[in-house]
Amino acid sequence: MDDSKSSAFLTSLFVILAVVVLGVIIAAIGIGAYTLRDCPVQPYIPIYLIVFGVFVLLVLIVSLGLLCGTLAKDTYELLLLSMLIISVSAILYLFVVCWFITGSVWIYSVHPPSYDPTNEENYCNKTLYLFAFWLNTVCYGCLAVLLLCSGFLVLYTCVQNTCQRAQSLASNSQQQT
Numbered sequence: 260m261d262d263s264k265s266s267a268f269l270t271s272l273f274v275i276l277a278v279v280v281l282g283v284i285i286a287a288i289g290i291g292a293y294t295l296r297d298c299p300v301q302p303y304i305p306i307y308l309i310v311f312g313v314f315v316l317l318v319l320i321v322s323l324g325l326l327c328g329t330l331a332k333d334t335y336e337l338l339l340l341s342m343l344i345i346s347v348s349a350i351l352y353l354f355v356v357c358w359f360i361t362g363s364v365w366i367y368s369v370h371p372p373s374y375d376p377t378n379e380e381n382y383c384n385k386t387l388y389l390f391a392f393w394l395n396t397v398c399y400g401c402l403a404v405l406l407l408c409s410g411f412l413v414l415y416t417c418v419q420n421t422c423q424r425a426q427s428l429a430s431n432s433q434q435q436t
Contacts, residue, residue: 280319283394288312290390297384301369304383304391307362311394314358318351359398366391 291308298304325344370392372383 277319281316284312284316284319286390287394288316290387294384294387298372298382298387299379300372300381300383301365303365304362305387307358307365308387308391308394311355311358311362314351314355318348318355321348321351359395362391363395363399366395 287308291305291312295305295309296302321344325341325348366388369381369383369388372388373381374383374385374388376382
């Protein structure tokens with residue numbers, strides 16, 4: 260595959276992924292808002308979905324701002340803008356991670372709830388709970404894949420550096436003899 264085709268493929272893949280993520284975020288906000296009072300067993304689950312969706316959306320917007328900020332003409336202006344966006348992103352990422360952990364406690368601590376509305380004590384709307392449960396579970400799965408890929412990348416880099424050093428040492432020792 261030549262560079263233009265692979266670039267077009269990666270761009271298409273990114274756009275599809277962005278649309279799917281945006282759809283899930285909007286669904287989280289909508290489901291959380293629609294079922295705000297439909298989970299007496301853990302009333303924070305719908306709030307979790309709303310806040311999680313809003314803050315992930317903010318992270319995406321700020322990240323997009325960082326990408327668009329590279330179009331600035333002035334280097335000093337670009338540096339200031341990048342520093343501001345990176346600082347805001349770091350704060351947002353930290354909040355999203357903490358909120359995700361908190362939401363996981365709320366969601367998994369009541370697993371499985373009752374989906375029968377007459378059982379007010381243990382009731383949670385089925386759509387709300389299953390959406391929140393699978394959203395978090397899929398996020399954990401994606402995080403595991405990301406960590407695994409990062410580990411392989413670090414391992415690959417270490418092996419490459421070791422091989423390059425060995426080749427460099429071998430060529431230096433051959434030149435000295």
